[in-house]
Amino acid sequence: MSEEIFKLEKDNLEGFLLYLSQKYNLFLPRRVDDQLSFGQMKPGGKPSLDHYFNTDLPPKEVFFPQRETLLSYEGGEVKHSTYKAKPIALFGVRPCDTKGIILLDRVFAEGEYEDPYWKARRTNSLLLTLGCNAPLSTCFCHWFNLGPFNKEGTDIFLTDIGDAYLVEPCSKKGEECLRGTSLLGATGDDRKVAEEIRRKAESSLSERVEISSLKGRLLALWEEDLWEDISQKCLSCAACSYLCPTCHCFDIQEEGSQEKGERIRIWDSCMFKLFTQEAAGTNPRPTPKERLRQRIMHKFSYFLDNLGEFGCVGCGRCIRGCPVNLDIREVIKAVKSFIVESR
């Protein structure tokens, strides 16, 4: 990759975003009703970057909308739906969420089963990741060997150095994109400032918990009482799943009549009782205990089996959004420290 690092003055951000929006369908952090999420750039619109730590909703919805039409039919004619607009660019996505998108690539685009809907949006898309100068106390990306300045999977990496961003191409796509701009190179001093910011952010992270042995622990503790204790307060809602940048389960539904209608897919969650409800009336995950265990097992055990990595990126949204303060870090700690009583 090129060693060149550029500098984008914040005064020129609008022009840079305009440039991006000519080539791309541009999404950026937008605050609506005090809620931050990735929204489409409107003409003259600006990203909400003041007091921006991370969006409340994860950016997965840009590539994996909560509701998506798969096909529509009318009078015997069937139309398959595919994303046809300009390629998508995400500006200001945080490193944890970029990693989340990379993990979902593995699920939807690189595995045994290809998902044409994910691929249609993701192909040729551009990720412009913004480093985290001030990680939140709920951030725990470092548990997964990520960090506030992790560049994995991104096309362009930005560091906020005050009046400007340092802009670093990290992929061919990123390089090509920047070639069309008139950005100047960053100075050695700029790089030093960025380096200092990175060092400060990394040292501000909370205590790191070692999780390399977690999978083995989880498998050994499958049947222990621990899960009853952990799940006691769980309401079994889907706030955690829907706020999660890597949860990706979905349901397929038919809407309409025999004559006219749509086949859609919508987000679903293993936290719902209905998720495993069987036609015979039985349910293999009848209580919050089995459901919460499933979600934890998927993130920290099955994901490893299937894709070789943890399915959590430590963004902390589930911690901030859980209505009963069921903190996933505490679940991990409880699993690590649980002592099996001999029977």
Next chain:
Amino acid sequence: MASINEQLREQARKLLADKVVDLIIGYRKGSLPLRSTPYLVKTEEEAGSLIFDLTSSNNLAKYLPRVKTENRGSKIGIVCKGCDGRSVVQLIIEGQVKREDIVIIGVPCEGVVDTRKVRKKTGGEEVLRVSLPVLPGSGGREIMVEGRGFKITLDKEEVLCDVCLGCQHPNPPLYDLFIGRPREGSSARDEFKALEEFERLSSDERWRYFEHEASRCIRCYACRDACPLCYCEQCFVDETHPQWFGKGPDSSDTLIFHIVRALHTAGRCVSCGACVRACPVGINLNPLWVRIEKEVKERFGYTAGLSLEVTPPLATYDENDKQEFIL
């Protein structure tokens, strides 16, 4: 005088030691500032972590039916502020729990903090440390919140939940023991003041308000799942034979979900606000809940959860009920 927390822990230990209860549903300190977390206490040692303060925001009555099912034959203690206590009364009336199976530990509530209001006050900056006034009735109203590069003092009235600002029932209507002294009813507060502005809106404007709020809904059902009165074995939104309506985030579907839930809890809802606090996207349908509560009060002279003796209006029929809306 010992603090509420000290008294609560002592009483809880005693209840467990004397085998008056087998377990206690309460709160302990949460993992985040301004958050407590529901806590099921089974040992005297665990009782030492119980708390009750301005962060005790979950409605613990939610857990009663489930804890009862999972611990058959057990006697359950439950820490109840006013609205939790009213929900317990509703659950008893509706046959979900038996009065004799539970021991209600009343606590004097001074309201609970709305973390979204605090987030607004800090301009979105993260709160890292807080100091709360000590309950009860210390007269202290100041909440100090601190984060990276700021330290501000808030008057608790500025950041209490909307429903707390109109609360008339800070103490549970029914209790077996009370921690501290029951609070004076807050007659100074106007129960339906928060509605004044809302009621001035035209029906079109009100509709737009509801549509706007519901448009953010992600269908996670945290509101339903946090509600102590949403205990249906199968919620209407989960019906599949037939499926009543769409399951996606279209506002026509989300709005129907919220409105039907509101109608289903009419005359039962105690306006605890647990649903609003549970929402991860900040949907505020308080005006709908409170307006329905007002309607029930005006039409039937009924306030949910105050007495075991009065039959709820939607569970009975009276020839003299107003019915001018029928024709």
